[in-house]
Amino acid sequence: MIYLHLFLAFFIPGLIGFGGGPSTIPLIQKEVVDHYQMMTLKEYSSVIAIGNIFLGPIATKLAGYIGYELAGIPGAAIAIFATVAPTTLMMIGLLSVIAKHRKSLRVKRLTMFVIPIVGVLMLQLTLKFFMQAVQTNSWIPTVLIAIFAYFALQRWKINPAWVIISALVVGAIFL
Template identity: 45%
Template sequence: MNQWHLFLAFFRVGMLGYGGGPSSIPLVRAEVVAKYRWMADEEFAEILAIANALPGPIATKLAGYIGYRVGGALGLVNAVLATTAPTVVLMIVLLAALSSFKDTPWVAGMTKAVVPVVAVMLAEMTWQFAKQARAALGWRPAALLLLACFLALQWLGLHPALVVAVLLAAAFVGRSKPKAVDRDKGGERRASS
């Protein structure tokens, strides 16, 4: 049954992920976290961060990892095919059909009408991740980190993978530091966190 659910989940992502990888991420989250509960929001955010740091299409990387985790090697193949097959077929069929109508107003309007929908989906997912960051780090550190990442991406023009890699390295270095030991008022030693 997991193989069928994997196929359905990632087939829906492949069919409805209009606009490429970023628009697919909320759809993957809806299937994997909300509908089938194969992982928690926090784990999905971690996987998404790592997938963003790696080369290649985000939807395919997510499908491959989640498919393997849920259904082993067969699940990996199943999820990747379910994600990519609709795109390949629709590209061939739609581009052949739409190329003859590309200058008509209804085709241009159809394409422009999808952009706000994708923007709302990404904004909703961003809000969910911001709430998770606030819960994990606290309000002030989360806001500072969000601002720093925004400035690094928008003002400095850094590639998102570089920002993610720096944050992962900082988290790794911060985690491996030994905890400082201090003394409380009673003279007992305690680890500070």
């Protein structure tokens, strides 16, 4: 049954996750944490933090790690397959339609209506992670880290991987 749950937990976000990895993160969280209760939100946020250190698409890294933790190598293979299968099947099936209508004004408008929804999903996940960090660390360190991360990413244009690594180092020092 764990294999079926792993498959569904990653197939459904892969199927409806418009915009790639960032939009699938909250969808995967909904399945893995809320629906199937495979891990806690704290564990899930740790997996995302670790996954962001490494190169590659975040959804497949999440699938590989979570699948492996829950069901070993077969679990990792099933979760990764479930993550990439919807996109692969849709790309094969819709390639000619996309090529034919890629300059269509209707298609462009359609994507413009989906983008705010993806933004709200990301904001919702960010607020959950922020509140969890506040519960773990208290307000002051959490707000200071958030301010530093904002300036590092937006103003100083530091690569997100370095910001995450520096946060890990600071966390290791203060643990």
